[in-house]
Amino acid sequence: MRTMLNTMASLKLTLAGLAALIVNSFAVSQWSDAALPWLVIPLTLLACNLLAALIVRHAFRQQGALLLFHVGLLAVLALVAAGVLLRFNGSVEVVEGTAFDPAGVTARGTGWLHPNRLQRVRFNQGPLEVRYLSGLRRDTTHSRIVLIREDGAEFDREIGDRQGFTSGGYRFITTFNKGYSVLLLWRDARGRETLGTVNFPSFPEFDWKQLNDWITPAGETLSLELKLAERIPEDSPWTLKSRDVRYEVGISGGAQADASVRPGESIAVAGGEITLVDLRLWMGYRIDYNPLLPWLLAAAFLSLGALAVHMAQKFRAPRATDVVPARGGEQAA
Amino acid sequence: MSMAVERTTLVAAVAGMAVVLVLDVLLRRQGRQAWPAVSGALSIILILLTAAVAGRWLRESQGPFLTLYDVLLSNLFSLTLVYLVAAWLVPALRNSSAIVVGFLGVLGIWSLTESAVAVPLPATFDNPWLWLHVTAGKLFLGLCLPAAATALLLLVHSGRTLFDGGEMDAAVWLTLSLAFVCHSFMLIAGAIWAHSAWGRYWAWDSLETWTFITWLCIALLLHARVTFRRMPVSYGWSAVVAIFGLAILTFLGVPFLSVAPHKGVM
Known part of the structure; x- marks a missing residue:
């Protein structure tokens, strides 16, 4: 079970899912609604991949903002799917x-x-x-x-x-x-x-x-x-x-x-x-008609806020004195 | 400001970019610091571009959102502004100023070949979420440019010790990551505007699709960097340059080749 979860949580699987989503998104733009079901496969794969990573990747769980960003993405995905089931356009x-x-x-x-x-x-x-x-x-x-x-x-x-x-x-x-x-x-x-x-x-x-x-x-x-x-x-x-x-x-x-x-x-x-x-x-x-739109918006903003916090934590502005050009490069003023 | 004065101001700005480019290259060849002169000259160019955008805005009583000329002019302004701020905050980005100014010059020449006749904005464009959507888009592209320019510089000088590659590499990923945050906000604000304007938040039109694909490509690259830690750094730099190319194609190509309802909104 653990081995299967580890395989499922692989970052390489994430890359494969994202690549498939890129290809299928292009297909949807070309063939409109007929190709929409094609999105289900990579999105399901990515959702399972993320859920597995949440379970088995301890380091992932320790990064609060990154975790919240990904959980927010899962919520967005679930709300979009539920919205499609509940929707009415006319x-x-x-x-x-x-x-x-x-x-x-x-x-x-x-x-x-x-x-x-x-x-x-x-x-x-x-x-x-x-x-x-x-x-x-x-x-x-x-x-x-x-x-x-x-x-x-x-x-x-x-x-x-x-x-x-x-x-x-x-x-x-x-x-x-x-x-x-x-x-x-x-x-x-x-x-x-x-x-x-x-x-x-x-x-x-x-x-x-x-x-x-x-x-x-x-x-x-x-x-x-x-x-x-x-x-x-x-x-x-x-x-x-x-x-x-x-x-x-x-x-x-x-x-x-x-x-x-x-x-x-x-x-x-x-x-x-x-x-x-x-x-x-x-x-x-x-x-x-889509009663889930306010929740979808909240999940999207939650995810975005968490991403911004994660990036802020990850990168610190390089100190000016760190930049030393070897030749012809710029030194901080 | 009349249209003739606006065009003259733009010509002066583009000519200024050519001068800055030559100055940049000459100073670097002499082993001297180029940034003080380049940033000063770019600031003057920014004032000219601000005057051109503001003058047009006041004359037409509408923002530069719709035509290709509007989009190029406003992007010249935003790309210059974002680059100046980014390079001020992250000095490692200053090394790529020649590439950035060269790119701005190409955009400037392109804008001079486009018709400056304004097209009235549809009523649906009068929405605060459009402003946030466009601002986030400009920030995204503005951050992508120095990331790609620095990555390109690192690629060109790969294997040589001309620059402090580690610092510049860090600057590339910092600006690309910030661009990713801006891109995410642009997608959300755009969806809110689309829902308000057309009653749907997403419709898979050409611009929406390619914007989403650009977002996915950045996500793919950021994940790939974590997945393949031993991957040659040049692969990552090449991918950053490619993503900038995709972003330019998306924002300056797709809206004007498709019949998307928010044609040319960027």
């Missing part, structure tokens, strides 16, 4: 004046042990603005939201590129992905009304393609096109917002002829009538 588009709907979330990465708590997330999207500098260079994002706590208390917040928010343990941050949305009122043949929104592609990135298909409650597929009356100024600052925008929506497809409607106007289609109510903006949020 995105969602939320329209001004509407509430966050978990059904609209697109998951991009879900850990095996992720406790799905998206139902606990409650917020309403308020007014949005994205400011641009001259030349259509994106400046700042301003998104007002109303956060609703579990006890029903509401908090008004402005978030943006530098400031996200957390609800139900999920962190939301704004992205560059945002655009226009139209609020439509559907009235069926019996007079029943349904209010809903149709989002158009990201704006101004796809300003030339503001099209989307919509299937009416009666089952008819319509093509909607947002037609903005004014072009974006290229040579002066501009703000993307939903207020004071002149627009109309082109409707085609289905049984009726192509038509355009302005705000407040209605158009009869198969099975009912559509009324264009309002223009809104939608904001694309990135969602992230």
Whole structure:
């Protein structure tokens, strides 16, 4: 047992593990998530190597700061691994004046042990603005939201590129992905009304393609096109917002002829009538869940502090009088 | 400060580096101490570089973070400053001043060939963790330079008694170890900034990957030095030079060849 632990604690094994981690890190950067499992082998090897060294290397245990640094690294590794199992990454588009709907979330990465708590997330999207500098260079994002706590208390917040928010343990941050949305009122043949929104592609990135298909409650597929009356100024600052925008929506497809409607106007289609109510903006949020991040940060800083202390203990600044050049070298002033 | 004055200041600094290099070599050939003259001249160059960076910063109302020119200019400033401080504290690093100044001169000439037109910073760059991340990165590179220069000098003069090799060898490992600490902090601060800016602390983009690989290579070298104590010292010096090459490739090459979201942040 002791022999096996000694072998396992070998520094040569550390070198092999580090070399493998270098190669596999490069592989991950080339083949993305598909190669992530490749990291598990060298990281497991290094973790076992370190644990064995902690047990059998007395000299290692005696160096407190060095020991703490390595234990901190083990903690970082364990927390990263646990974070991968618990994590959730996703995105969602939320329209001004509407509430966050978990059904609209697109998951991009879900850990095996992720406790799905998206139902606990409650917020309403308020007014949005994205400011641009001259030349259509994106400046700042301003998104007002109303956060609703579990006890029903509401908090008004402005978030943006530098400031996200957390609800139900999920962190939301704004992205560059945002655009226009139209609020439509559907009235069926019996007079029943349904209010809903149709989002158009990201704006101004796809300003030339503001099209989307919509299937009416009666089952008819319509093509909607947002037609903005004014072009974006290229040579002066501009703000993307939903207020004071002149627009109309082109409707085609289905049984009726192509038509355009302005705000407040209605158009009869198969099975009912559509009324264009309002223009809104939608904001694309990135969602992230990892409850272990504060612990990960603490472990990383603990490890870093221990490394700094170890280096300070190990090296002492060479005394000035020690430096004696043989010829042409520098002597301390 | 106008862009023309900024460029003229930079040209003066680069020309000053050429003068310092010649002065350094001549004084050493005559067997005289080069450091008093070299450090004095480098201090004047540092003032010029400070003026160029500060003038640009004030004119553009943003830090030099984004373009290759910004990165080269700010690195000229930080590398010069860190070298002066490091050589003041660790005299054995002074022997490699010609190599350091030569390298700074190459960076200076490179910066003069790059466009000085500023690009507005994205809003996500307005974050205090970015400052800490970049500062730690500059310190890392600034400490790596004298370590690599001294290691290169020892390699070139290997087997000859031109210098006190033991003292210089110790200085190489001291500065590399301090660089490792700075690199570690840079990774942590960068992860915090990335989490704030993009909602993830790590994404294996090109810059992140190569930065991590550089960190692993230093860790590998520090462990190898303990593992193979009888290894010829020149192997270790060669590895230090190689690591500096990797760091330069990572910080001055990868960000401008990739489409990483924090392109050119260093």
